[in-house]
Amino acid sequence: DCEISLLPRTHGSALFTRGETQSLAVTTLGTKIDEQKIEGLDGSFWKSYMLHYNFPSFCVGEVRFPRGPGRREIGHGRLAEKALEYIIPDEEEFPYTIRIVSDILESNGSSSMATVCAGSLSLMDAGVPVKKQTAGIAMGLIKDEENFIVLSDILGDEDHLGDMDFKVAGSKDGFTAVQMDIKVAGISIEIMKKAIAQAREGLNQILEVMNAVIDKPKPDISPYAPKIIIFKIDPADIGIVIGPGGKTIREIQDKTDSTISIEDDGTVFISAVDSKNGEEAKRMVDIIVAVPEVGKIYEGTVKRITPFGAFVEIMPGKEGLLHISEIENRRIARVEDVLKLGQNVQVKVKKIDQMGKVDLTRKQLLKSSYDRNSRHKY
DSSP: OEEEOOSTTSSEEEEEEETTEEEEEEEEEEOGGGOEEEEETTEEEEESEEEEEEOOGGGGTOOOOOOSOOHHHHHHHHHHHHHHHTTSOOTTTOOOEEEEEEEEEEOSSOHHHHHHHHHHHHHHHTTOOOSSOOEEEEEEEEEOSSOEEEEESOOHHHHHHSSEEEEEEEETTEEEEEEEEESSSOOOHHHHHHHHHHHHHHHHHHHHHHHHHOSSOOSSOOTTSOEEEEEEOOGGGHHHHHOGGGHHHHHHHHHHTOEEEEOTTSEEEEEESSHHHHHHHHHHHHHHHOOOOTTOEEEEEEEEEETTEEEEEEETTEEEEEEGGGTOSSOOSOGGGTOOTTOEEEEEEEEEOTTOOEEEESHHHHHHHHHHHHHHHO
16 A cells, blocks of 8 residues: 655655565655765765665564664665665756655565655655656565475465575666675575565566556655755855955845855755745855946946046946946046946946956046936937
């Protein structure tokens, strides 16, 4: 039995029940800062996809003190994670951190394979563009000196008393993960062929049931999941966006209720639950890193006044010189006769030299205005 979307506030959820084994899987979509850092003997790296498997004592009718992950949680979780890893989209296609949590509510059989089924369903429910639906099944073996029987979808007793526990996960096109435990000295090629054939048949039946519930990912992610915007800036502008001590980037995040992370190559990740907030954050970043264009008109603010002109901020952190000769169409003795500190003034970029210094003009705009008025008058 399969059910999806049973938890309304999660990004994706699914309940998979097979016999007396039941898995509740929840998929959560995060951002770049939610990736898991793995520190190993070969160095450290970051994981953007992870699966956690929980096996509480009540699922087998026991009562024990809850502790940290044991061998079962780590081993079964790693197997299920590996089984679904092949259908997870590339980060370029789907730039989210994906976390699946499987809680086993009842267990009398292969809960790791139930986790694979529930995890695949929850990914599609979350709108993750997975490549294929994936399921799992556990095969067993009863063997004596001459005869053998391969069992499909084994129960707990069959696992305990049998000679093999062969877990197989995969899609309609092939297998994605296998694991085998045996209690005999070895198995023959004949047994292996039969086990694989029965596993293939069993997976097809399970996939048919799962596809009847949902056969492709939902077109949109949950409204409660963050919306991610990705774009690039010049790596030289990273410091400007971050600001001294992170002041600038924190102000953007606070004003737009968003999260911003920047890679060393200039790739910017903006995430926000409300897509409008994300777009506003991107607009604010674009303004900061924008480059003045010759001939373009800007609404600026007078920041400094000197005897030879005024420095006007035309973009956040970008100023240009409005020379005293470019302020009015007539000759003026003092800049202060026309402009004041903090005054908003419309200017036009006249020139940008090789050093990036910006020369502004105001009188060209006044001349254009005078000409238009004159034409209108006559």
